Amino acid sequence: MSDAAKTPSGPLAGLRVLDLSRVLAGPWCTQILGDLGAEVIKIEQPGQGDDTRRWGPPFVEDGSRDAAYYLCANRNKKSVAINLADPRGAEMIRKIAIDCDIVVENFRVGGLVKYGLDHASLSQINPRLIYCSITGFGQDGPYKDRGGYDFLIQGMSGLMSVTGRPDDQPGGGPLKVGIPISDLVTGLYAATSILAALAHRDRTGEGQRIDMALLDTQVALLANQASNYLNGGMLPRRLGNEHPNTVPYQDFACADGDILVALGNDRQFRDFCKLIGRPDLPDDPRFAVNGGRSPHRQALQDEMQPAIARWKSDDLIAAMEAAKLPGGRVNDIPHILADPQIAARGLVRDMTRSDGTPVKILGYPGKLSKTPADYRHAPPRSGEDTREVLMTLLNIDGAELAALMEADVIAERLR
Numbered sequence: 001m002s003d004a005a006k007t008p009s010g011p012l013a014g015l016r017v018l019d020l021s022r023v024l025a026g027p028w029c030t031q032i033l034g035d036l037g038a039e040v041i042k043i044e045q046p047g048q049g050d051d052t053r054r055w056g057p058p059f060v061e062d063g064s065r066d067a068a069y070y071l072c073a074n075r076n077k078k079s080v081a082i083n084l085a086d087p088r089g090a091e092m093i094r095k096i097a098i099d100c101d102i103v104v105e106n107f108r109v110g111g112l113v114k115y116g117l118d119h120a121s122l123s124q125i126n127p128r129l130i131y132c133s134i135t136g137f138g139q140d141g142p143y144k145d146r147g148g149y150d151f152l153i154q155g156m157s158g159l160m161s162v163t164g165r166p167d168d169q170p171g172g173g174p175l176k177v178g179i180p181i182s183d184l185v186t187g188l189y190a191a192t193s194i195l196a197a198l199a200h201r202d203r204t205g206e207g208q209r210i211d212m213a214l215l216d217t218q219v220a221l222l223a224n225q226a227s228n229y230l231n232g233g234m235l236p237r238r239l240g241n242e243h244p245n246t247v248p249y250q251d252f253a254c255a256d257g258d259i260l261v262a263l264g265n266d267r268q269f270r271d272f273c274k275l276i277g278r279p280d281l282p283d284d285p286r287f288a289v290n291g292g293r294s295p296h297r298q299a300l301q302d303e304m305q306p307a308i309a310r311w312k313s314d315d316l317i318a319a320m321e322a323a324k325l326p327g328g329r330v331n332d333i334p335h336i337l338a339d340p341q342i343a344a345r346g347l348v349r350d351m352t353r354s355d356g357t358p359v360k361i362l363g364y365p366g367k368l369s370k371t372p373a374d375y376r377h378a379p380p381r382s383g384e385d386t387r388e389v390l391m392t393l394l395n396i397d398g399a400e401l402a403a404l405m406e407a408d409v410i411a412e413r414l415r
Contacts, residue, residue, distance in 0.1 A: 006374070006376030006377070007376070008037040008038070008039060008374070008376065009037060009371075009374050010035065010036040010037025010038075010368075010371055010372070010373055010374055011036050011037055011368065011371035012033060012036040012037040012038040013037035013038070014037075015033070015037070015038040015039070015101045015102065015198075016038065016039045016041065016099060016100045016101055016102070017030055017033050017034070017038050017039065017040040017041065017100065017101065017102045017103075017104065018041055018043070018093070018096055018097050018100040018102070018103045018104075019040050019041060019042040019043065019077065019104050020043050020084075020093075020103060020104065020105035020106075020107070020112070020117065021104050021105055021106040021134065022044075022050040022051055022052070022106065023050070023051050023052055023106070023183070024052070024073055024150070024180055024183040024184065024187070025106060025134050025182075025183040025184070025186040025187045025190070025212075025214065026104050026105065026106040026134050026187065026190070027042075027050070027052075027073040027074055027187070028073050028183065028184055028186075028187030028188070029104055029132070029134070029186075029187040029188075029190040029191045029194070030042070030077065030104050031073050031074060031075060031076060031077070031187075032187070032188070032191040032364070033102065033191060033194065034075065034076030034077055034377075035075070035076055035363075035364040035373040035374070035375070036364070036371075036373055037371070037373075037374065038101075038102070039078070040076060040077040040078065041077070041078050041080055041096060041100075041385075041389055042074065042077040042078065042079050042080065042380070043080055043081075043082055043084065043093060044079055044080070044081050044082075044382050044383060045081070045083065045084075046081040046082070046083050046383065046408060046409075046410060046411035047081075047408075047411065049079075049081070049382035049383070050070060050074070050382070052067060052069045052070040052073070053066045053067055053070045053382060054067060055067045055069040055070065056068060056069065060353075060357060060359065061357075062353070062355060062357040063355065063381075064353075064355075064381045064382070066379070066381070066382075070379060071359055071361060071379045072361070072362070074379040074380070075351065075361055075375065075377060075378055075379050076374075076375065076376060076377045077377060077379070077380060078377065078380060078385035078388070078389055079380035079381065079382050079383055079384055079385050079386075080383065080385055080386045080389045080390070080410075081382060081383030081386050081410055081411035081412070081413075082386070082409065082410050083408060083409050083410070084115050084117065085115070086407075086408075086409045088404065088407075088409050089409050089410065090115040090116055090117060092390065092394060092409075092410075093115075093117060094116060094117065094121070094122065094125065095393075095394055096389075096393055096394070097117075097122045097125065097126055097129065098125055098126050099393060100126070100129065101128070101129070101130060101198070102129070102130045102131075102132065102194055102198075103122060103129060103130070103131045103132065104132045104134070104190065104194075105117075105131075105132070105133055105134070106133070106134040106135065107133075107135075108135065108145070108147065109135055109139055109144045109145060119131040119133070119209045123207060123209075126207070127206070127207055128201060128205060128206070128207045129207040130194055130197040130198065130201065130207050130208060130210065131207065131208075131209045131210065132190050132193065132194055132209075132210040132212060133209065133210065133211055133212065134186060134187075134190055134212045134213075134214075135148060135212075135213055135214070136148010136149070136152070136153065136213065136214050136215060137213050137214070137215050138211055138212075138213035138215070138216060139211045143215070148213070148214045148215065150180040150181070150182045150183045150214070151176055151180075153182040153214045153215055153218050154176045154177060154181065154182055154218065155174070155176070156215060157182070157215055157218035157219050157221075157222070158219070158222060158225075158226075158236075159176075159177070159181075159182075159218055159221075159222070160174035160175060160176055161174060161236065161237070161238065162222075162225050162236045162237065162238055162239075162244075163175050163176070163177060163238065164238045164240070165238060165240040166237065166238050166239065166240065167238070169240065172238070173238075174238070181218075181221075182214045182217065182218045183214065185217050185218065185221055186212055186213075186214050186217040186218075189212060189217050189220075190210065190212045193210045193212065194210065197210060224244070224245065225244065228244060228245070241260075242297065245290075245294060246263070246264060246290060246294075247290060247293040247294045247297045247300065248261055248263055248269070248272075248293070248297075248300065248301070248304065249261070249262050249263060249264070250301075251330070252304070252305060252308045252309075253305065253308070253309055254308060254309060254311050254312060254313040254316055255309060255310065255311060255312050255313075256312050256313055257313045257329070258313070258329070258330060259308075259313045259316060259317055259327055259328065259329055260327055260328050260329065260330065261308075261320075261326075261327050262326040262327065263325070263326070264326070265290070266282075266288070266289055266290060268325055268326070269282060269287075269290075269293070270282045271323055271325060272320070272323075272325050273304075275319055275320065275323055275325070276304070276307040276308055276311070276316075277307050277310075278303065278304065278307045281300070281303055281304070286299065286300070287300050313329060317329065345367075346363065347362055347363050347365065348360060348361075348362060348363070349361050349362070349363045349375055351375055351378035351379075352378055353378045353379070353380075353381065354378070354380065354381065354384055355381070359378055359379065361375070361378075361379075363375065381413060382411075382413060383410075383411045383412050383413045384412065384413055386410050386411065386412050387401060387412055390410070
């Protein structure tokens with residue numbers, strides 16, 4: 001059985017999502033909903049498709065030449081190529097929305113009004129609709145008309161002010177996170193908000209609008225760093241791999257490479273000092289409790305580093321594991337994807353595209369005992385489901401489909 005032929009079986013089976021989003025935050029959200037069983041209909045522009053299809057190399061070596069980037073966020077979806085700028089295309093999308101439970105879009109504020117695909121228009125024809133808008137800065141406020149991109153949000157939100165090495169160290173200065181964290185977390189918050197809106201609809205029958213902003217999400221994610229400032233007056237700063245509150249919680253150099261030491265309480269600190277041959281350190285009044293270690297972190301590091309440097313990294317990690325102390329090494333991506341723990345958890349999965357091309361994806365990380373995520377539809381080629389969806393949902397016959405294709409209102413595949 002091909003991936004596309006499998007029947008949804010997750011907890012959201014029976015729900016239908018109209019996905020008007022592209023790039024990452026929106027597609028990440030809708031992929032989560034698809035993993036959990038929802039039917040996701042991804043609307044793409046004929047002849048163009050999702051922007052990320054071209055964000056390579058690397059590319060899939062098949063007729064589609066889709067970028068690997070696109071594959072990360074678009075499984076469990078059907079691709080329908082409709083030109084929404086054509087009134088006939090917009091009308092078809094409105095008709096699809098009548099039979100949908102959820103809409104996710106990431107157009108600029110007000111960008112869908114002229115097509116009659118905004119929340120006000122669609123909620124009139126489907127009052128139960130949950131309509132999630134994802135933008136850089138939200139539907140109101142002085143920045144609402146600005147375009148938002150992950151890199152800009154990481155900088156503007158304050159995240160880059162606490163990411164990277166201190167300015168006075170080699171390589172110091174602000175750094176973005178190595179993944180598009182603002183997009184990804186916005187997608188996660190959007191999915192969570194949609195599930196909450198579904199619960200409300202189950203009780204009341206009411207749909208609602210969800211306004212998600214990348215900036216809001218990333219500022220909310222400042223978590224302890226923001227709380228340190230708001231409630232303690234502490235100005236967060238870049239500390240490299242160190243923790244702003246808990247010490248020691250950082251990387252250290254062993255004889256043959258670096259390891260990570262993540263000690264979360266005073267007992268772990270005492271046990272670790274004994275393990276490395278410095279049981280005297282907790283007797284120093286500066287280091288006895290975390291409240292003292294934090295302001296005296298440099299002095300503590302100067303004492304600990306020579307003792308740690310005598311160890312080989314594998315030996316120290318093994319000793320920490322035996323003592324039930326949290327530690328490890330910095331893996332590169334090939335190493336972690338081949339790690340036996342990741343294999344045991346089944347996170348790397350094989351799928352097959354509609355043309356038979358095999359692709360690998362990272363699965364949904366949550367393990368639901370009764371309604372697990374499933375993987376039934378590999379990331380689609382652009383427009384490959386146009387015919388099936390329009391014939392099934394809108395009862396459009398073959399002759400009308402041919403005429404719409406001839407007029408470039410719809411397409412079956414990205415050329």
